[in-house]
Amino acid sequence: MEVPLEQTGAWLAGTIDLGDLTVNRLGFGAMRLCGDSAWGRPKDRDHAHRVLHRAVELGVNFIDTADSYGPEANESLIAQALYPYPPDLVIATKGGLVRPDRRSWVQDGRPEHLRGAVEGSLQRLRLERIDLYQLHAPDPNVPFAESVGALADLQRIGKIRHIGISNITVAQLDLARSIAPIVSVQNAYNLRNHTSEDVLAACERLGIAFLPWYPLGGKRGLRALKVKQAATRHGLTHAALSIAWLLARSPVMLPIPGTRSIDHLEENVHAASLRLAPEDFDDLR
Numbered sequence: 380m381e382v383p384l385e386q387t388g389a390w391l392a393g394t395i396d397l398g399d400l401t402v403n404r405l406g407f408g409a410m411r412l413c414g415d416s417a418w419g420r421p422k423d424r425d426h427a428h429r430v431l432h433r434a435v436e437l438g439v440n441f442i443d444t445a446d447s448y449g450p451e452a453n454e455s456l457i458a459q460a461l462y463p464y465p466p467d468l469v470i471a472t473k474g475g476l477v478r479p480d481r482r483s484w485v486q487d488g489r490p491e492h493l494r495g496a497v498e499g500s501l502q503r504l505r506l507e508r509i510d511l512y513q514l515h516a517p518d519p520n521v522p523f524a525e526s527v528g529a530l531a532d533l534q535r536i537g538k539i540r541h542i543g544i545s546n547i548t549v550a551q552l553d554l555a556r557s558i559a560p561i562v563s564v565q566n567a568y569n570l571r572n573h574t575s576e577d578v579l580a581a582c583e584r585l586g587i588a589f590l591p592w593y594p595l596g597g598k599r600g601l602r603a604l605k606v607k608q609a610a611t612r613h614g615l616t617h618a619a620l621s622i623a624w625l626l627a628r629s630p631v632m633l634p635i636p637g638t639r640s641i642d643h644l645e646e647n648v649h650a651a652s653l654r655l656a657p658e659d660f661d662d663l664r
């Protein structure tokens with residue numbers, strides 16, 4: 380039975396634990412609230428604030444951001460819109476990528492960079508401790524153990540509550556776990572991109588959250604014929620089907636779809652109420 384739009388909320392997706400924190404299993408990715416290419420401030424700041432407020436009203440209590448979105452502007456926007464934060468809101472940010480210009484994302488996993496990055500995020504987010512700090516991507520020029528070790532040190536001195544890692548392999552997950560407790564992994568994953576299937580399986584075995592980035596598969600994903608046809612068959616939009624599929628795919632899945640549109644946000648949260656049977660996804664394999 381479908382739940383009416385006015386009764387939907389992210390809580391209908393159930394909950395998931397991030398260490399000692401529990402959040403609804405449908406979050407919000409804030410990256411798209413920057414200017415295009417995740418660069419600069421939003422064109423309409425008040426509208427971006429309304430999107431964030433509406434997300435919280437709809438029960439979203441997990442928001443993903445990064446210091447490289449903007450850069451810096453995305454974290455500042457979240458604080459301007461939502462501070463003082465609702466008590467159950469978990470803001471997850473990331474560090475380890477820098478933006479020399481709008482087209483470039485450059486890894487910097489040096490411990491000294493990460494220490495400065497955490498201080499910057501704490502200030503912009505107006506927090507004393509970051510609930511979930513994720514290494515955005517391994518830096519090929521820095522031993523991965525050194526980057527994770529720096530986050531472990533920051534956790535020990537109370538700047539970070541929990542550590543997550545992003546864009547990693549199973550071997551890197553194992554290495555990170557030998558250095559510090561890891562509560563989440565964030566890799567690309569959607570109906571059309573299953574390249575992190577082995578990482579998802581590892582997260583399931585370990586009982587840690589898997590945050591699929593690019594959860595709707597972007598415009599190519601939305602256009603994909605199979606998804607379109609299946610969505611039509613179920614009377615759903617492509618976005619709703621993509622999110623319902625992710626939620627059904629694994630209990631450790633915590634999707635973080637992003638949008639600048641309140642209508643799209645409502646549609647995405649509505650997907651938390653959809654219950655599709657495994658056979659509904661047969662033709663999407």
Ligand SMILES: NC(=O)c1ccc[n+]([C@@H]2O[C@H](COP(=O)([O-])OP(=O)(O)OC[C@H]3O[C@@H](n4cnc5c(N)ncnc54)[C@H](OP(=O)(O)O)[C@@H]3O)[C@@H](O)[C@H]2O)c1
Pocket residue numbers: 407408409410411443444515545546565566591592593594595596597616618619635636637638639640642643644646647
């Ligand atoms: N760890 C990493 O390396 C990494 C990389 C990329 C992203 N991320 C994180 O993952 C989050 C999500 O990723 P993403 O934004 O790349 O991908 P996404 O959530 O799959 O897609 C967002 C795109 O889909 C559109 N959209 C959203 N809802 C829609 C709907 N109901 N109907 C039609 N179009 C819809 C949005 O446009 P409109 O604004 O027009 O709705 C936007 O262009 C980001 O916000 C960020 O936090 C992490």
